[in-house]
Amino acid sequence: MSIRFTAKARRGMVALTVAAGLAVGVAGCGGGGGDDKKPESPASASRTSGSDPSAQEGQSDQPLAELKGSDGLLLQISSAQRDSGGFITVNGTLKNDGAKDLLIPAALSGNETEITKNGPSLGGATLVDSKGKKRYYVLRDTEGRPLTTTGLGTLKGGQSLPVFMQFPSPPADTPEVTLQLPTLSSATIKISG
Numbered sequence: 001m002s003i004r005f006t007a008k009a010r011r012g013m014v015a016l017t018v019a020a021g022l023a024v025g026v027a028g029c030g031g032g033g034g035d036d037k038k039p040e041s042p043a044s045a046s047r048t049s050g051s052d053p054s055a056q057e058g059q060s061d062q063p064l065a066e067l068k069g070s071d072g073l074l075l076q077i078s079s080a081q082r083d084s085g086g087f088i089t090v091n092g093t094l095k096n097d098g099a100k101d102l103l104i105p106a107a108l109s110g111n112e113t114e115i116t117k118n119g120p121s122l123g124g125a126t127l128v129d130s131k132g133k134k135r136y137y138v139l140r141d142t143e144g145r146p147l148t149t150t151g152l153g154t155l156k157g158g159q160s161l162p163v164f165m166q167f168p169s170p171p172a173d174t175p176e177v178t179l180q181l182p183t184l185s186s187a188t189i190k191i192s193g
Contacts, residue, residue, distance in 0.1 A: 063092070065179065065187035069105070072098025073155075075163070075184055080177070082169050082193035087139070088127065090165045090179065090189070096155035104152040107182040114144040120152040122165050128178040129170040136167045136177075 063076035077092040096102040109116050110124025115138070123146035127136040139147040147166035155161060170177060170191075180186045 064189045067179065067181060067184040067187050069184045071100075071102050072096055073102060073105070073184070075181065077179065077187065077189050080179075080189045080191045082172075082191050086169050088136075088167045088169045088177075088191060090125075090127075090167070092163055093160045094149075094152075094155070094163045095160040096157055099157040101157060102155050104155065105183045108152070108184075109146075110138075110182065114140070115146045118145045119150055121146050121150040122148040122152070122163060122181065123150075124182045125165045125167075126180050127167050127170070128180060129174050130178065131174055132170055134170065136170065139166050139168060 063078055064080060065077040067075040067077070069075075072095075074095045074097050075092055076095065077090060079091045080088055081091075082088050094104070104120060106116075106120060108124050109119075109121050112123070115121065115123035123138050125138050125148065128134075129136065141147060149161075149163040149165070152161075174191065176188055176190045178186050178188050
């Protein structure tokens with residue numbers, strides 16, 4: 001229970017940090033006609049809905065993609081939403097399809113020291129844009145914390161957990177990317193928005 005509270009508290013702080021950064025960035029750009037909506041970043045809202053399973057259930061009955069791991073670990077992607085702030089937020093559900101308790105692999109955090117020192121997360125995730133020949137890594141806040149679900153531990157048999165990951169956005173003419181996470185299979189996902 002305290003892990004969930006800590007993860008929600010961190011997501012709240014990350015949302016506040018991103019919103020403040022966007023507000024400063026928009027003010028520094030002179031605020032053109034269409035920039036009025038940028039401070040209300042859908043990415044902040046998606047972090048809130050990322051911790052609310054009912055919000056994700058309404059998005060789609062069929063997942064966009066499934067990434068399979070060992071011992072019954074499954075990541076189902078429900079959305080990959082591009083927003084006007086230059087981000088892509090990927091939402092999904094991490095599941096233990098097995099009957100036994102499953103410790104989330106530490107490798108999902110990746111191997112970057114700055115990310116791993118913030119605890120277990122999905123910080124090792126990347127988006128690969130084959131068309132543009134680029135790889136996009138999970139964004140970080142100003143203190144080096146990954147903009148993704150953190151505080152991952154053990155999933156009981158049959159348990160699922162809503163998760164999110166936020167990345168820089170590939171160009172608008174890139175309709176799909178490949179999501180990769182250490183220890184899981186890769187999957188191509190379509191970007192909406």
